[in-house]
Amino acid sequence: MKLYYDPASTVCRPILLFLADHDLPVELIHVDLAKQENRAGWYLEINPNGMVPALVDGGFSLTESATILRYFADLAGAAAYPAEARARAKVDEALDWFNTSFYRDHGYGLVYPQILPHYAVLGGADRLAFHAERAAARLDVLDRHMIGDRPFVAGDSLSIADYFGAGLVTMGDMIGYDLLPYPNVRRWLATMAVRPGWDQANAAFHGWRSAVRAAA
Known part of the structure; x- marks a missing residue:
């Protein structure tokens, strides 16, 4: 299996963390977003969306992060994707919520317009304020209803x-x-951050974060 990825990508990092916890025969192939390798002809043959990640397993391919996680979890027989119908449905519900409701406001609405030049068109004070309010509401749902007094989101x-x-x-x-207003979110992230593969899976992201902060 070949996973095409960029180590700093928001949606590649979860897969790298999962792979750090599970022994799967995956070859990692770096697609450098900073060099726009995702727009190169060879990569568009693999993923015509021009995005990462992409998985190729023989003649089979997947191009969505959450779906790749599901596939890897099934291959690994991981308890992280339970077989029981209702437990799996709750995991799928949380995945869908993150990928649509949360990512739309927190990622594409608030973060990306401030750090990625090609998303600047989505910025502006009014738009940022609109998405900031909605992102806060999403985080409140995550904090009080999805996590609450439990250790994990599902x-x-x-x-x-x-x-x-x-x-x-x-x-x-x-x-x-x-994240100070969201104590359960902070507790949950602290639990995730002590996983053995966390630092390695997030090393490129942390380097990018440092560069963005230094330039601010």
Whole structure:
């Protein structure tokens, strides 16, 4: 299996963290977003969307991060994607929520317009304020209803929704997003941050974060 990825990518980092926890025969192939290798003809043959990640497993391919996580979890027989129907449905629900409701406001609405030049068109004070309010509301849902007094977002056990969600929430670090009002989110992220593969999976992101902060 070949995973095409960029190590700093918001949606690649969860997969790298999962792979650090699970022994799967995956060859990692770096697609450098800074050099726009994702727009190169050879890569567009693999993923015509021009985005990372992309997985090629023989003649089979996938191009969505959350789906790749599901696939890897099934291959690994991981408890992080439970087989029982209702438990799996709760994990899928959390994955879908992160990938649509949360990512739309926190990522594309608030963070990316402030750090990525090609998303600047989505910026402006009014738009940022609109998405900041909505992102705060999403985080309140995550804090009080999805996590609450439990350790993880979809129940009492670690799931692939935690891998995925942690990548999306921590992207707020790029703009110094204040998570102080969300104690359960901070507790959950602290639990994720002590996983053995966390530092390695997030090393490139942390380097990018430092560069953005230095340039601010």
